[in-house]
Structure formats: structure tokens, C-alpha cells
Amino acid sequence: MYSEAKKLHIIETVLKINSDAVLMEIEALIEKTLKPQKAKKQKSAHDFLGLISKEDTLLMTTAIEKGCEQINPDDWK
Secondary structure, eight states: OOOHHHHHHHHHHHHTOOOHHHHHHHHHHHHHHHSOOOOOOOOOGGGGTTSSOHHHHHHHHHHHHHHHSOOOGGGGO
């Protein structure tokens, strides 16, 4: 966080500027900085539709069935 002394130094520097173009740029930057930022849209499952090919989906389904859908009773011992 900027200290009050740093802020005052920046203000003093701005007061010395004689160019309207530079002052306009500084003003635009300040306005842009102070505007509330838009919240990023949260992704939905619908945003990912069509990104995975049917072949890849089949490979994933097969891998899940082979690796995750089998119960080994000895694993709990």
C-alpha cells in the first residue's frame, strides 16, 4: 500500500505537468483504475460441450469402467 507521503509526492509531480495531453492520460488512467472490475463469468458445464471428441469420450469411459468400477474385496483388508 502506498504511504501518504508517496501519494503527496505523486500529486506534487502532477501539479508540475503543463501538458494537457499528459493530464488527460493521467485522468483516464485514474478513472479506469477506480472503476469497479467486472466479475469474471463462472464457467458452466455447457461451456465445455463439444470440446472432447466422441472417440476420446469412449476411451475415457472404457478407462473408468476398467479402473474404477471393479470391486476387489481384498483392498479393504
